[in-house]
């Protein structure tokens with residue numbers, strides 16, 4: 001495996017811009033959360049978050065993260081999350097400080113980073129994707145880099161893989177790339193919108209995850225005998241999802257996304273130690289969705305590395321969905 005560190009990618013990417021002081025005191029940016037319809041599951045490089053396969057997501061409209069970055073008035077980084085200061089010893093503050101190290105003009109330059117998640121906490125959606133994307137967009141403004149979307153996506157990926165998809169809106173594909181330095185591994189917008197598309201988030205557990213997605217995908221890649229089938233599944237599913245977007249074929253989109261998520265979870269089940277994110281409530285909800293579908297309701301779901309379910313449907317089914325799932329949180333991916 002390559003021994004390249006993140007800094008070995010950042011330095012040539014920023015060129016002479018690296019090491020220069022910010023051009024303003026404060027900058028702020030928003031990035032949307034995203035949910036993968038074809039999942040990112042397995043890395044070819046852990047340090048640079050380079051994936052084994054491409055993935056394809058949909059961004060969540062106005063749900064995401066707003067981050068402001070300022071030069072710190074004190075000789076330390078100051079980090080807040082939803083208006084609460086996060087001590088330097090927290091995982092959140094440590095991850096930010098390590099990422100900011102990549103961009104400090106000198107070790108004595110510190111930042112104040114204020115992060116606001118507009119994803120309702122109750123929705124249970126990961127915020128590292130929108131968080132690192134918003135941070136990179138804000139840093140670009142603070143330093144006056146004026147980087148291309150491609151390079152912003154590459155920098156966001158160094159924070160968290162799925163963050164590279166959150167620098168763009170709508171349907172977004174992350175090209176896996178093959179280069180050792182990952183300069184060909186970035187996200188691009190997939191043409192097409194789908195204003196009627198809706199997501200319904202069902203938060204089924206408040207419990208902290210037992211295993212992070214980072215650990216889970218590593219364990220699966222290294223030990224699951226089903227993992228070798230995953231890249232083949234992804235290449236079929238990406239093509240089908242693109243076709244469904246082009247032809248606005250909701251049934252094709254829904255069944256491909258659902259099948260892709262189930263296949264991802266299946267690879268985990270065959271890992272050792274086994275990786276299973278589902279709770280009894282997750283399985284009961286899947287069965288309910290399958291039963292409703294059998295009765296004619298066009299409703300599908302996807303799941304990430306956790307027990308919660310994200311349903312996919314079209315706006316005309318909204319009443320039926322809220323009747324069946326009163327606790328559902330509705331997301332309009334194409335609202336601005």
Ligand code: 2P0
Nearest residue numbers: 036039040160161162213214304305
């Ligand atoms: C995805 N997930 O495509 C997949 C599906 C979880 C399941 O991207 O280690 O937080 O920071 O690159 O991006 C979550 O993984 O992992 C994720 P890192 P990340 O959305």
